Amino acid sequence: MDTRLDGLRAVVTAGAGGLGLAITRALVGEGATVFVGDVDERALANLPSAVKCAGVDVSDPGAVAAWLDPIAASGVDLLVNNAGIAGPTKPLEEISADEWRRCLAVGLDGQFHCARRVIPAMKRQQSGAIVNVSSTAGFHGMPYRAPYVAAKFGVIGLTKTLAMELGRHGIRVNAVAPGAITGERMDRVIAAHAEAEGLPREEIRSLYAEGTSMGTFVDPEEIADLVVFLASARGKRISGQVISVDGHTETLYPRAYDQSDKKRMGE
Ligand SMILES: NC(=O)c1ccc[n+]([C@@H]2O[C@H](COP(=O)([O-])OP(=O)(O)OC[C@H]3O[C@@H](n4cnc5c(N)ncnc54)[C@H](O)[C@@H]3O)[C@@H](O)[C@H]2O)c1
Numbered sequence: 097m098d099t100r101l102d103g104l105r106a107v108v109t110a111g112a113g114g115l116g117l118a119i120t121r122a123l124v125g126e127g128a129t130v131f132v133g134d135v136d137e138r139a140l141a142n143l144p145s146a147v148k149c150a151g152v153d154v155s156d157p158g159a160v161a162a163w164l165d166p167i168a169a170s171g172v173d174l175l176v177n178n179a180g181i182a183g184p185t186k187p188l189e190e191i192s193a194d195e196w197r198r199c200l201a202v203g204l205d206g207q208f209h210c211a212r213r214v215i216p217a218m219k220r221q222q223s224g225a226i227v228n229v230s231s232t233a234g235f236h237g238m239p240y241r242a243p244y245v246a247a248k249f250g251v252i253g254l255t256k257t258l259a260m261e262l263g264r265h266g267i268r269v270n271a272v273a274p275g276a277i278t279g280e281r282m283d284r285v286i287a288a289h290a291e292a293e294g295l296p297r298e299e300i301r302s303l304y305a306e307g308t309s310m311g312t313f314v315d316p317e318e319i320a321d322l323v324v325f326l327a328s329a330r331g332k333r334i335s336g337q338v339i340s341v342d343g344h345t346e347t348l349y350p351r352a353y354d355q356s357d358k359k360r361m362g363e
Pocket residue numbers: 109110111112113114115116133134135136139152153154155178179180181182202229230231232273274275276277278280281282
């Protein structure tokens with residue numbers, strides 16, 4: 097199957113680490129020219145020299161404009177809105193307004209800021225693709241992760257709406273919904289959950305895997321493969337979709353293991 101992307105001009109947010117790095121590598125491997133914006137200057141410096149890097153916080157609309165406007169002036173074929181932070185793991189009433197705002201500012205506002213800078217160029221071209229990174233939490237919900245879940249549900253609403261607005265311009269908009277990805281970020285999320293629940297980390301880790309039909313985590317490269325497919329001509333009739341790469345999530349949070357609920361109910 098031909099998924100070569102020679103000549104494709106791609107923008108990847110948070111493309112210097114984690115899932116974004118796997119996506120950047122996959123796009124470069126298929127021949128795309130890749131522009132990466134990330135807050136981690138040290139990680140940016142380690143990217144392959146072919147990648148065009150910028151230090152950008154996607155929650156800052158001025159910084160996003162300064163980064164993307166010159167790129168968009170020469171045309172953009174693909175935007176991968178990947179940046180998103182985990183946010184706090186706490187009962188809602190313990191989450192501060194600043195924690196809430198920061199999680200939404202990066203994970204949802206950031207996608208808005210980036211999309212609005214590249215859409216005019218894509219409309220001029222009458223072609224383009226946007227891939228927004230959501231999460232299986234973006235349609236299942238997840239206790240103690242309210243701002244993250246709200247951001248990821250929001251990403252799906254943004255995706256559906258943009259697909260409607262842009263389809264007649266030849267622009268496709270889809271969301272990918274990763275399950276639990278192997279790597280440092282999930283290690284941190286598991287540690288926070290284990291602390292919030294008073295359970296061993298390995299128990300929480302196995303709960304994430306057991307909640308899927310295939311009993312699995314996913315590797316970042318497996319999600320990057322889907323992004324490549326959606327960016328390629330093979331995906332040319334796919335728009336407005338939310339596609340999971342997760343081994344089929346049955347539940348993200350089995351109630352039987354919710355220690356906080358048990359405490360509240362006096363068990
Ligand atoms: N890790 C998972 O299990 C998982 C599961 C479902 C969805 N996701 C989503 O996948 C995406 C990538 O997650 P990840 O696991 O690679 O995360 P990560 O925490 O490993 O971070 C990846 C990169 O994001 C950059 N970054 C952080 N804040 C930024 C900002 N404000 N602006 C620009 N760059 C920023 C970091 O510097 C880092 O290079 C996120 O949207 C995340 O919500 C992750």
